[in-house]
């Protein structure tokens with residue numbers, strides 16, 4: 001803190017991302033990155049974009065990328081908005097749609113960036129508790145509050161709602177914008193995109209960071225009614241007209257077009273997730289049913305803190321969150337088979353050593 005800070009800077013409580021340490025031999029299962037590289041075609045497209053043309057500003061509307069995404073999802077390009085990672089897209093959605101006279105609703109256990117945006121943008125909000133099994137209950141969002149943001153599958157639980165449940169939410173709450181953050185949808189949940197046609201209050205946000213293995217490129221997008229997209233564009237053009245550089249636009253187009261690679265890598269991750277879930281259950285863990293590229297698990301004899309510290313000592317990094325309902329759990333990214341063997345090996349060694357809760 002310094003006397004030069006604005007009142008805004010003083011009042012912030014920034015999001016703390018999972019660490020990115022440089023430890024040799026580290027098994028990094030803490031930030032839900034893909035164990036596989038991006039599509040080779042995407043890498044090639046980024047390479048080709050690293051050319052003399054970088055002296056020119058990129059297309060501010062990312063037209064080709066928006067057309068590619070529109071094609072892929074069966075919507076019109078006017079229903080697609082792209083940004084520098086879905087974090088940026090979400091921030092614009094908070095400013096353009098979710099800040100309403102009545103408080104924004106989101107689950108008490110969810111992506112911890114949501115309260116951070118609320119603080120930055122002055123969005124009044126209320127959290128809605130998950131049920132006893134860490135599930136979102138749609139009924140709790142009806143007949144109250146203003147706008148709604150829900151991650152589906154939810155983070156960090158991995159638990160998904162069905163499309164029918166989302167449909168019920170957007171129909172019953174047609175009075176308010178509803179944002180569904182589908183960062184992990186490709187790992188086994190149903191996307192709400194087909195509902196957009198009949199529900200002008202629904203905005204679906206996706207990212208290329210997880211299922212397309214492009215966290216380093218920073219590309220996210222939103223799909224919704226043209227009027228919602230127009231609101232996002234107004235905010236974007238009041239903030240940064242060129243959020244996506246030429247390499248990002250080119251790489252994202254190629255990644256979306258490489259369907260074969262996408263299907264192959266995401267199904268490998270789903271297979272590894274099931275394997276990991278079985279291995280953890282065998283070690284005595286309770287594992288929440290995950291539709292994501294991570295699992296959220298707890299052990300009856302050890303705190304989440306103790307488990308993550310023990311793993312760290314064995315050069316395996318997982319994510320632990322403090323807070324009333326989550327501190328018993330650890331969140332483990334679904335890695336490669338070799339990484340998951342290292343994880344289960346380290347857990348087996350720790351659980352065999354005497355150190356009760």
Ligand SMILES: *Cc1c(COP(=O)(O)O)cnc(C)c1O
Nearest residue numbers: 085086087111155183207209220
């Ligand atoms: C990872 C993640 C995002 C953001 O990803 P970007 O890399 O900014 O696209 C958004 N929402 C949730 C729930 C996430 O886990």
